[in-house]
Amino acid sequence: MAPKLPQLQGTLFKYGSKSIQVAFRTGDFKQQVIFIGGLTDGLLATDYVVPLANALQEEKWSLVQPLLSSSYIGYGTSSLKEDAIEIEKLINYLIYEEQSEGVVLVGHSTGCQDIVHYLRTGGHCSRAVRGAILQAPVSDREYWATLPGTQPMLELAEKMIQEDKGNDLMPREASPQAPITASRYRSLLAYLGDDDLFSSDLSDAELRTRLGHMSRVPCQVIFSMADEYIPEYVDKAKLLKRLCEAMGGAEKVAIPWGNHSLSNRVQETVHCIIDFIKREGPKGWDDPWG
Numbered sequence: 001m002a003p004k005l006p007q008l009q010g011t012l013f014k015y016g017s018k019s020i021q022v023a024f025r026t027g028d029f030k031q032q033v034i035f036i037g038g039l040t041d042g043l044l045a046t047d048y049v050v051p052l053a054n055a056l057q058e059e060k061w062s063l064v065q066p067l068l069s070s071s072y073i074g075y076g077t078s079s080l081k082e083d084a085i086e087i088e089k090l091i092n093y094l095i096y097e098e099q100s101e102g103v104v105l106v107g108h109s110t111g112c113q114d115i116v117h118y119l120r121t122g123g124h125c126s127r128a129v130r131g132a133i134l135q136a137p138v139s140d141r142e143y144w145a146t147l148p149g150t151q152p153m154l155e156l157a158e159k160m161i162q163e164d165k166g167n168d169l170m171p172r173e174a175s176p177q178a179p180i181t182a183s184r185y186r187s188l189l190a191y192l193g194d195d196d197l198f199s200s201d202l203s204d205a206e207l208r209t210r211l212g213h214m215s216r217v218p219c220q221v222i223f224s225m226a227d228e229y230i231p232e233y234v235d236k237a238k239l240l241k242r243l244c245e246a247m248g249g250a251e252k253v254a255i256p257w258g259n260h261s262l263s264n265r266v267q268e269t270v271h272c273i274i275d276f277i278k279r280e281g282p283k284g285w286d287d288p289w290g
Contacts, residue, residue, distance in 0.1 A: 006044055006047075006049075007050070008026050008053055010025050010026040013025065015092075020071065020074070021086060023066040023067065023090060024043055025063070027062035029062045030098070031102055032064045032098075032100055032102075032104075033052075033056055033063050033103070033105075033273075033277065034064045034066065034090065034091070034103050035065050035111075036066070036087070036108070037065075038111050039110045040072060041071065043067070044065070045108060045261075046261045046262065046263065047263040048270055049063070051270050052269075055273075056274070059277065059278065066086070068083050068087075068114075073179070074178070075178060075180075076169075076175055076181060076184050076185075077180070078184070079184060080187070080194050081121070084118040087118045091125040091128055095128060100128060102128055103128055103130065104129070104131040105133070106135065106273065107132070107135065108261065110140065112137035112198070113137075115134065119214060119216065131217055131220070131280045132220075133219070134250075136229075136260050141190065141191065141193065141195075141199055142201070143230070143231065144188070146231055150189060153170065153173070153174040154185065157182040157186045157189075158182075161182050165182060166182050166186075167183060192206070197210050198243060204242065210246075212247070212248060215250075219250035220250060220276045220280075221240060222272055223240040223254050225256050228259060251276065253272050255272075
């Protein structure tokens with residue numbers, strides 16, 4: 001008999017007018033954790049999502065898993081800007097339709113870029129964000145640079161952008177997993193592209209410029225010390241320290257032997273997230289709308 005696959009019971013709802021703009025909520029509480037996945041992710045993106053949802057219910061928090069235009073294979077034709085707009089729509093829905101008393105954002109992989117970008121550019125609803133957790137903030141640029149063919153494709157993307165063809169699709173070999181525009185390819189893989197937030201070769205000043213605003217909210221960085229998407233030459237402990245310092249003193253959590261999605265460290269991951277939320281949640285905080 002095949003093992004039982006993960007299941008959650010909850011509410012599926014629309015938070016915007018597009019067909020993709022739906023979200024799944026577990027629990028019915030006034031405080032929500034919003035989980036934002038990475039490239040190719042959608043619902044139930046990581047193995048820790050189900051136990052996290054169950055643990056959050058014990059603390060009277062809901063887990064909300066949104067689908068964004070960039071979910072699944074949509075990432076190549078979307079952008080951090082569009083993701084931020086949709087995160088704003090979602091939080092707006094939670095405030096005005098669900099009477100939210102505050103949210104905590106949890107990002108996995110490229111979802112971390114979404115959170116950083118949203119908290120830099122977000123609208124009025126970003127005031128409802130009581131904390132942020134970045135799980136596996138890695139550099140797409142540094143990882144893809146280890147793959148053959150990346151540099152010629154990056155040069156092609158730059159050429160297309162110069163020719164005002166940034167929204168045109170790259171050749172299939174540029175991104176076999178999903179169609180990708182020249183602009184998104186450059187954003188992910190160029191030095192100081194919009195997505196280039198966590199690279200080990202960025203200077204301390206460059207990291208502060210890109211991450212310094214994260215000091216406005218309590219922030220936890222959960223780093224996988226055996227992350228398969230971080231090149232071997234990168235000193236992970238040093239990078240984690242530099243990222244947290246650039247964020248104004250974010251909490252460091254290093255998971256020994258943890259892989260990128262922490263599928264081999266599920267309970268430890270859930271414990272870290274719940275502990276952060278219990279310490280940094282809304283209790284005693286100013287009303288963000290007061």
